[in-house]
Amino acid sequence: MEVATLEAEIAEVLKDIKSLQQEIDPLNEQYETLCEELKVVEESIGKSEVNKVIQTEHAGSKAHNYDDTIPPLVQHNHFDDSIAKFFTESFQNNPKELTTHEPTKKKQKLSEFSYNLLEKSTETAEIKENILYENIFRFGGVTAFPINNTLFKDDDEILGIRFDVFSHFTKKFLAPHYIILKKLESNTKSATSVSKKWFVYRHTIPVYISLKEYDHFLVNEEDIDLGLRKFVYSLRDHLIQIQYKHDQFDALSQLSMGSIKNNDTQDPVFAKIDKDLECNRVILHITDENNPKQLTHEIELMCTNNICQSVTVRLTGNKSDQFERQINLIESILTDIELKTIKNKMIKALSVMVDELMI
Structure with a gap:
């Protein structure tokens, strides 16, 4: 009886195996x-x-979502006809x-x-x-971007311009700035005819840059395309000059005490660097290691676009005649110098402070 039961169970298992094999074969073929x-x-x-x-x-x-760091796609055919030739005319033709x-x-x-x-x-x-x-x-720094035409009338002439500025200190592009231009009727110099000129409609340019300094390119230039070109690239030059100043002073933050004192000290020379947004006024704070209160010397620089115009040095400690002479020497080293030489000049000024045991 038990043998018959086992044989029946074996036959059932063999039947299941055959059934599974029949299902597996088509799957293997697929x-x-x-x-x-x-x-x-x-x-x-x-x-x-x-x-x-x-x-x-x-x-x-x-x-x-191919890459979150890649900017939104803007094809070249979005360029307005009045400005496309300023970028890559050969690409437009081919x-x-x-x-x-x-x-x-x-x-x-x-x-x-x-x-x-x-x-x-x-x-x-x-x-x-x-x-x-x-x-x-976008490497060129100025490109057009598409405008949502549903926000404007059908006969409105709108142009979007994007400014890309590269930081040579961080090796990255900054957040872009945008300007939307709109063509409006403008009285010509003769006052007998009316023509359309570009005017700034919306923008994200920093508030410390006055667009009124560049509006005359759009309004007064008889050649509209030439006026637009002057407006765009003059404004971009201003943005680049400001970032150039930031990069130069940010580079100073990497100076170490060891590079000044010729040893292995990796402590930064500057405890803090304060800058205004346009980088016209910069204050460098240097820790006074000889002062128990850890006060800081200060070097204040007033800058134009590419010149360090004036310098004020404020040192902690006793105000002796020797200190005054050293202050005058440091100020003379840093006054009226080009910003591209600021690092070398600053190392020279700091060396004076090291020789006099100020830092």
């Missing part, structure tokens, strides 16, 4: 087919790009065609899954290519 199709896709677009798309598919919710490659013969051989994979990969490559082109144009 797997092999997909592998062959994937191999065809890899040969068409490159294995590395396929892997990226597969990883993106597994990521799920962020399938189209734009690069960006099309989706749809294989014909191969498409018939691939399953719907494989073709969708190829299509997504091609789309990803084209988007990245567009972003690279945009970033190349």
Whole structure:
């Protein structure tokens, strides 16, 4: 009786095994087919790009978030006709065609899954290519950006301009500044005719830069395109000059006591560097190690766009005649110097302070 029961159970198990095998065989065939199709896709677009798309598919919710650090895509064809020639005229004449490659013969051989994979990969490559082109144009510092036309009337002439400024200290681009220009009717010098001129409609330029200094380029220049060019690049030069000053003084924060005293001390020379937004007034704080209260010497500099115009030195400790002479010497070293020489001149001034045991 027990033998018969065991035989029945064995027969049932064998039956289950056969049933599972029948289910596995088609799956194996489907797997092999997909592998062959994937191999065809890899040969068409490159294995590395396929892997990226597969990883993106597994990521799920962020399938189209290629890189949070990449700026939004702005294609070159958004440039307004009145300013496009100021950037890359040759590109306008010979734009690069960006099309989706749809294989014909191969498409018939691939399953719907494989073709969708190829299509997504091609789309990803084209988007990245567009972003690279945009970033190349942004290297120039001035580009146009698309305007939401639904906010304006159909006959309004609107132009968006973006300013990109690079920090040579951080090796990064700063947050862009934007200006939206709008064409409005303006009386000409003859007062007998009316023409349209560009006017600033909205902007994100820092408040310490007066746009009135540059408006005359837009209003008074007879050649509208030339006036626009002068306005844009004069304003950009101002932004660059301000950032240049910030970079020069930020570089001073990396000076160490060891570089001044010729030893291995890595302590920074400046305890703090205070700057106004336009970097016209800068105060350098130097820790007085000889003072038990750890007070700081101060070197205050008043700067123009590229000149350190005047210097005031305030030293802690006794105000002896010797101190006064050293103050005058330090001020003479740093007064009326070009900002590009500020680091070398500052090291020379600090060396005087070291020789006199001030720091």
